[in-house]
Amino acid sequence: MMRRDAFLAYRAAGQGGVAPGRGRRPGPWLAAGLALACCLTLGSATGTGSDTPAADPAAAGVQAARSLEERERALADREAALAERERQLASLQEEIDGKLGQLATLQGEIQARLDELFTVQDSRFRNLIKIYSAMSPAKLAPILSELPDDTVAEIFLAMKTDQVVKVLPRLEKAKAVAVSRLLGLLDPAPTEETAQP
Secondary structure: OHHHHHHHHHHHHHHOOOOOOOOOOOOHHHHHHHHHHHHHHHHHHHOOOOOOOOOOHHHHHHHHHHHHHHHHHHHHHHHHHHHHHHHHHHHHHHHHHHHHHHHHHHHHHHHHHHHHHHHHHHHHHHHHHHHHHHOOHHHHHHHHHHOOHHHHHHHHHHOOHHHHHHHHHHOOHHHHHHHHHHHOOOOOOOOHHHHOO
16 A cells, blocks of 8 residues: 555656645655655565565665775876876977987087088188199199099199199199099090990
C-alpha cells in the first residue's frame, strides 16, 4: 500500500497534480525526490526478493568524489610538468638567442678584420705592381721566373699590357707558356684524355 502511495505521489508530481492528502502543489522536483526516497526506503525495509543488497548512495558519492580528486590531482601534476617544460624551453630559447647574438658579433668582427687585411694586402700588391712596372724587363724577368705561375699571372693582370708584352718573352719558355695559359691567352694544356682520339 505504501508503494502505491509513493507511486501516486511521483505520478502526480510528474503531471503537475496535487499529491494525495495535501492541499498545495509541491514543485515537481520535490515530489519526485520524495517518491524516490520512499521507494528506496520501502525496497530496503521490506526486501525486494532478490539476493543483491541495495547500493549505498553515500558510498557511491564518496567514491565518485575520490575519483574526481585523483583526476584533479593528476591534471594539476600534468599542468605543473607542462609549466616546467615551458620554462625550460624558454630558458633554452634565451640561451640560443644569446649565443646567436654573440656569433653574429664575432662574425662581424672577423669580416671587418678580413676586409682590413684585404685592403692592406691590396695596397701592398698595388705598390709591388708599381715597383715591377718601373723595373726594366731584363731585371724583372728573372724575379718573376722564381715566383709561382698563378702569382705571375696575377701580376701580369695588374700591369699594363705594353709592359707585359716586354716582360713575357724574357721568361723561360715553360714559364711563359704556363702563365699564358693561366691568363687565358692560350688553350689549356692537353690532358691524356683529350690528347687521344
